[in-house]
Amino acid sequence: MINRFSWIFSVLLFGLLVSSPMAEQDYLQPKLRFCVESTEFPPFNYFKRVKGLKTEPSGYDVDLLRLVFEPAGIEYQVIALPWRRCLKEVYDGIVDGAMSASLNPQRKRDYLPSAPYYHLNxxxxxxxxxxxxxxxxxxxxxxxxxxxxxxxxxxxxxxxxxxxxxxxxxxxxxxxxxxxxxxxxxxxxxxxxxxxxxxxxxxxxxxxxxxxxxxxVPDSQPEPFHMLVSKKSAYGNLINPLFNKKVLELRKNGDLDRLLEYHLNELRKGAKEEND
Structure with a gap:
């Protein structure tokens, strides 16, 4: 009987020793949250339409996040919020980052801006x-x-x-x-x-x-847009280096331009179908 209990105890102990690192790894694995503008900012973020009804977030920003974080095996979520709430929740650390943000002195103080990843006029x-x-x-x-x-x-x-x-x-x-x-x-x-x-x-x-x-606007320059990362995010030091490195890679091989053109074509296609 004693030997039987010893065997059971050994099996349980081995299971705990084997599973603990995996459980710890799952716990430490980042689960990031990014927000986009809920009233849409196409082609950078907008909602897919099914029979005229808005469904899930789509756009250049959404696809860019996928290209950055999926190959790294990092889980993330994209949520659509009113812009002021999006910025506030990033500031408070509830959300890790806001997409498609221009800069001003206040934002430079409040957030960790990524490198610019597109420009607008x-x-x-x-x-x-x-x-x-x-x-x-x-x-x-x-x-x-x-x-x-x-x-x-x-x-x-x-x-x-x-x-x-x-x-x-x-x-x-x-x-x-x-x-x-x-x-x-x-x-x-x-x-x-x-x-x-x-x-x-x-x-x-x-x-x-x-x-x-x-x-x-007279005397204006093309305006750079960034991701704003929360200073309170537990993964703030991870997000920007990974994002900036991937953006540079995608820009060099032309994939950023192709991604933008794809979403512009999606919008044009929708407009053409409506006119037809």
């Missing part, structure tokens, strides 16, 4: 009807003198040359910016021209696209 838009010959300005202050200017809550417009958010009429959704012009709530709005085109395409707002004219 800051632009201003107006109705062609109001300015049939176009409207070119020498500084952003001229827009304010001509009428009310709209933007998006929580967005950074410092790279537009617009630092006084108190003088910006802020709304929640990029797709509503052209409608604000139609309703005469604003005479101008600020947007990155590439994401506005994607927003109009994915929301089947082709008629509004024909009513708008836009110009790149």
């Amino acid at each position: 800051p632009s201003y838009f107006y109705l062609k009807f109001n300015y049939p010959d176009g409207l070119k300005i020498s500084s952003m202050s001229e827009l304010e003198e001509r009428g009310k200017v709209c933007g998006i809550v929580g967005f950074n417009y410092l790279n537009f040359g617009w630092s006084n958010l108190d003088k910006l009429y802020e709304i929640n959704d990029i797709s509503q910016l052209p409608i604000m012009l139609q309703k005469n709530r604003c005479q101008f709005f600020l947007a990155r021209k590439e994401t506005l085109a994607g927003t109009l395409a994915i929301n089947k707002m082709h008629n509004l696209d024909k009513l708008l004219n836009g110009q790149v």
Whole structure:
């Protein structure tokens, strides 16, 4: 009987010794969380549509995260949140990183920015009807003198040359910016021209696209966009080096450009199917 119990005890002890490192490894394995803009920022992040209904997050950002973390065997999750909440939860350490963020001095202090992984052009838009010959300005202050200017809550417009958010009429959704012009709530709005085109395409707002004219902000440079990593993330020192190394590799072999073109084609395809 004693020998039997000794044998059982030895088997159990061996099992614990063998399984403990694996259990510890599972516990230490990162399970990262990244947030994207819930009102969409196409082609960088947007929702797949099934019969016109939004389903799971998709886009350049989502695929880029997959290319970075899946080969490394790191588990991660992408969640869509209102932009201000996305930034707050990253700041608080609830979420590890926010995708597609431009920089300003405050964000540089509050987060760990990745290397830039794409660039956009800051632009201003107006109705062609109001300015049939176009409207070119020498500084952003001229827009304010001509009428009310709209933007998006929580967005950074410092790279537009617009630092006084108190003088910006802020709304929640990029797709509503052209409608604000139609309703005469604003005479101008600020947007990155590439994401506005994607927003109009994915929301089947082709008629509004024909009513708008836009110009790149004078004296502006293409605006770099980054991932913002939480300073409170347990894996902050892991995320950026891995992300930056992979982005550099993908840029060198042309895969970043191909990934962007793929999502632009997806948006164009959706627009064409709607027109057909």
